[in-house]
Amino acid sequence: MAARKSKPPRQRRDAETARREILDAVEARLRQSGPAALRIADVAADVGVSHPAVLHHFGNREELIRAAITRAVDGLQSQLVEGMAQAKPDADSTLDVIGRLLDGLERKGYARMLAWIVLSGLEPETPDSRIAFMTQLVHEKRCQETALDPPPTLQDTRKTVLLIAYAAFGQAIFGDFVLRSSGVSDVKTEREAFRRWLADLVHAQLVGSTDPT
Amino acid sequence: MAARKSKPPRQRRDAETARREILDAVEARLRQSGPAALRIADVAADVGVSHPAVLHHFGNREELIRAAITRAVDGLQSQLVEGMAQAKPDADSTLDVIGRLLDGLERKGYARMLAWIVLSGLEPETPDSRIAFMTQLVHEKRCQETALDPPPTLQDTRKTVLLIAYAAFGQAIFGDFVLRSSGVSDVKTEREAFRRWLADLVHAQLVGSTDPT
DNA sequence: AACACTACTTACAGGACTGTCAACAAGCGC
DNA sequence: GCGCTTGTTGACAGTCCTGTAAGTAGTGTT
Known part of the structure; x- marks a missing residue:
């Protein structure tokens, strides 16, 4: 019927x-x-x-993509800034700051998203100073906490922040692939382990001591 | 006419x-x-x-892409293995090995290429053990040179190799973008500087001493 | 209730892209 | 030369995709 x-x-x-x-x-x-x-x-x-x-x-299609990218980049930016803003100058350690940077990049798939954007050459042409800003924040924390005798240079801090960012991106993009091909069973745990290991390494690099106990 | x-x-x-x-x-x-x-x-x-x-x-198109990817991945593999094979057990230091890893990944745009492949989910399903192999090589070198008292674990070496790979990829993909937005003038020099800095850092992490002089 | 506004729909036009087919031509063996 | 193999081509079919046009249907206003 x-x-x-x-x-x-x-x-x-x-x-x-x-x-x-x-x-x-x-x-x-x-x-x-x-x-x-x-x-x-x-x-x-x-x-x-x-x-x-x-x-x-x-x-049109182009505007659609542009709008999505703009929103995502803005989201990442506030995610990062927000995370950093929570770092009270005297309450948190650089270790927390590093963790927050990693978190912010990976949350909501921002790292993967940004990888697509950059590879495709679609990044907004804003000559933004976000990275410089982040670096500045980290550097200030670092100078407060450091045990190094010649005070650390901003250039050195910049490289460290860069390394953190690269590692976060790398893990977000290649993490599963690499771990799978390494025969790791518990991927999730391994990811966490790597992150902690990296945080420790960078922390030692930044403030010159890995076991403050 | x-x-x-x-x-x-x-x-x-x-x-x-x-x-x-x-x-x-x-x-x-x-x-x-x-x-x-x-x-x-x-x-x-x-x-x-x-x-x-x-x-x-x-x-067809799919086969075309598959063929290109296969060739590229094989190329990267031999590039890497070849580079490592040159490392004479007693003539070269871990520093050289690190440099070679970085070189191999970046040469011929392998890093960028692999980023596309992995992001697109097109990696060959070979359960390859290349990374495990690389890790093993590095670990052997490390054990020979290390000054650390409790001998380093393979797990730690694996994380270090991972970090090198991530950093190489990160620089290949995001390098220019990040540096540009950091207001760096001489990008090429800065890239080199970061690489040396990273090699030193990792070297210190691996064998426990940053200035052997 | 009538009306305006606009989110949304169906139908379609135009173009780009993949893949097929029959024919063409460059090299090679005879 | 002659014929065979095969790299190569132009023409075409079918499909997918973007974007347009005109009309439909919710929602709020008066």
């Missing part, structure tokens, strides 16, 4: 909500497969709308 | 040469923009043939 043509009621969001839900979907797909593989129809299906609805909110 | 239809002579390579030239072009494009953005027609244009010629040699 012929089914009655009873269409399901059409869902209607306000523009802001729609944009947010769409960007969420875009971000997830970007993280998974990168910008070049993004299909508007897929995103639309994720959200549960037709593909012209997506175009209605963002104009 | 109507131009005479004088076709340029058709160039004809043997299959092996054609495949190699095509794979060269694919590799370059892969390194630049990744697998998802690869267009057969572009590759064909690079080589100077029509796009069906490319398909003739590789069957």
